[in-house]
Amino acid sequence: MxxxxxxxxxxxxxxxxxxxxxxxxxxxxIFFVLEKGLSQVNxxxxxxxxxxxxxxxxxxxxIAGTLFLSLLAIAAALPLGVGTAVYLAExxxxxxxxxxxxxxxxxxxxxxxxxxGLFGYIFFVTTLRMGWSLLAGALTLAIMVLxxxxxxSEEAIRxxxxxxREVSLSVGATRWETVRKVVLPSALPGIVxxxxxxxxxxxxxxxxxxxxxxxxxxxxRGVFDSVRTMxxxxxxxxxxxxxxxxxxxxxAVLVMSVLAVNVLTYWLMHRFIxxxxx
Amino acid sequence: MSGPPSPGRGLGSAKVEVKGxxxxxxxxxxxxxxxxxxxxxxxxxxxxPAGSAKTTFLRALDRMNELKIGCRTEGSVLLDGxxxxxxxxxxVALRKRVGMVFAMPMPLxxxxxxNVAYGxxxxxxxxxxxxxxxxxxxxxxxxLKAAFLWDEVKDRLGGSGLxxxxxxQQRLCLARTLAMRPELILLDEPCSGLxxxxxxxxxxxxxxxxxxxxxxxxxxNTKQASRVADETAFFLMGELIETGPTARIFLNPSxxxxxxxxTGRFG
Numbered sequence: 001m002x003x004x005x006x007x008x009x010x011x012x013x014x015x016x017x018x019x020x021x022x023x024x025x026x027x028x029x030i031f032f033v034l035e036k037g038l039s040q041v042n043x044x045x046x047x048x049x050x051x052x053x054x055x056x057x058x059x060x061x062x063i064a065g066t067l068f069l070s071l072l073a074i075a076a077a078l079p080l081g082v083g084t085a086v087y088l089a090e091x092x093x094x095x096x097x098x099x100x101x102x103x104x105x106x107x108x109x110x111x112x113x114x115x116x117g118l119f120g121y122i123f124f125v126t127t128l129r130m131g132w133s134l135l136a137g138a139l140t141l142a143i144m145v146l147x148x149x150x151x152x153s154e155e156a157i158r159x160x161x162x163x164x165r166e167v168s169l170s171v172g173a174t175r176w177e178t179v180r181k182v183v184l185p186s187a188l189p190g191i192v193x194x195x196x197x198x199x200x201x202x203x204x205x206x207x208x209x210x211x212x213x214x215x216x217x218x219x220x221r222g223v224f225d226s227v228r229t230m231x232x233x234x235x236x237x238x239x240x241x242x243x244x245x246x247x248x249x250x251x252a253v254l255v256m257s258v259l260a261v262n263v264l265t266y267w268l269m270h271r272f273i274x275x276x277x278x
Numbered sequence: 279m280s281g282p283p284s285p286g287r288g289l290g291s292a293k294v295e296v297k298g299x300x301x302x303x304x305x306x307x308x309x310x311x312x313x314x315x316x317x318x319x320x321x322x323x324x325x326x327p328a329g330s331a332k333t334t335f336l337r338a339l340d341r342m343n344e345l346k347i348g349c350r351t352e353g354s355v356l357l358d359g360x361x362x363x364x365x366x367x368x369x370v371a372l373r374k375r376v377g378m379v380f381a382m383p384m385p386l387x388x389x390x391x392x393n394v395a396y397g398x399x400x401x402x403x404x405x406x407x408x409x410x411x412x413x414x415x416x417x418x419x420x421x422l423k424a425a426f427l428w429d430e431v432k433d434r435l436g437g438s439g440l441x442x443x444x445x446x447q448q449r450l451c452l453a454r455t456l457a458m459r460p461e462l463i464l465l466d467e468p469c470s471g472l473x474x475x476x477x478x479x480x481x482x483x484x485x486x487x488x489x490x491x492x493x494x495x496x497x498x499n500t501k502q503a504s505r506v507a508d509e510t511a512f513f514l515m516g517e518l519i520e521t522g523p524t525a526r527i528f529l530n531p532s533x534x535x536x537x538x539x540x541t542g543r544f545g
Contacts, residue, residue: 093347163384167451170342171397171458172374181396186387 040249065227081149137213156190323507385439445476
């Protein structure tokens, strides 16, 4: 066998091996969590309140808290992020300012989430006197996921063919009409992907949330009530040694939620693309 | 279709007067001082080899050049006697009066109906009245008929414009332009990617459309210019070499370079 054929085979083997290893790691984590936790998960666990600090009962307030917090975070981050992306891609030409902005968002993406938690605690919880609350947690998460939304939206907007914009402008549409009627509808799949990734990340986030949304496991009645997310609930149960079984049960629900969000994203996107290509 | 004939101007008077038009991109001067009139209700064919700034000339007539970075325009373009490069002229309003069909068939990613209705809807409010909807249906139908496409798409107006064939797509783009009821139609090599039958359909449409519209047709195909254009202008390296009635340009050109080009010696 000659040398370049050999190197080809080695490359394929290494690349294939890397892929396999990645898949195996993901599968192992999911299997491990489900195997340990699934026995705890039943309707009662999902729908009832925790009793005795979480040693008994279910996690319903944590599920609700996670959902409210993530939805509120996306609701805050979506208009800001997409707006910024539209501005960057459609209304500015590449210059020092846009490069600085892009560099800034990239840096923001690399910051560990506990730093966001600390910032949220100092700014939203203390300075703005929101207290440990749904609102403070959601705003902190929003800042954390903004870079993802901006970047994925900008990429999606830039991949819309320039000629479509030209056509729209040539029949007398304004920039804004062009953005609204042609660019955004075409960029939607990419934007949705970024949003769903951010949603998934918000669901699983712990460090940024524990300092800002607190850890009350009562049902929240408004945005200024403290909530406990599933991730925080898991952390407290495990850390304080309250109940390993219930902790794994929570983890199983959490993992399944994140998986469900991802599957839903792909399903929505395929449906959307299929509908447009009709 | 009730396309507006230019008010107070008879057949043959100038719809567009171009004076000393220069367009440059960055340091590169593309169009080097062109002056030419386009007569109302006529087809002006613009011919010339690749790189002779035919498209830049065309795009100067509805201020599309300025969408590109570093573009500078000098000179004047009068549409019905008014300079479209004055600061008081709104390019968005101008482009509603001047329609453009691009070289590549470029339907928008929406249904056939929505493609044609795209321009007219820009003028409607958010909640169009029932009458406006009926009018729009009518406008879509007449526009598609004028572009010789109606019979082929009347049963699938709701289907995506992207699913049509290339020739159909280009006629859809023509219909989209016609639906705006423009005064001036600019066509940038509209048949460059089309088969002879689709090309013939488009040419047929143009020769009928000139009764209502003024048309500027840029083409790489000299035969096409000789078939459909009333006047022909020959561009070379950003300059207008010669213009005149099509028959004269093809049979008895006064410039040697024109003769060489139309007889196929270069280009």
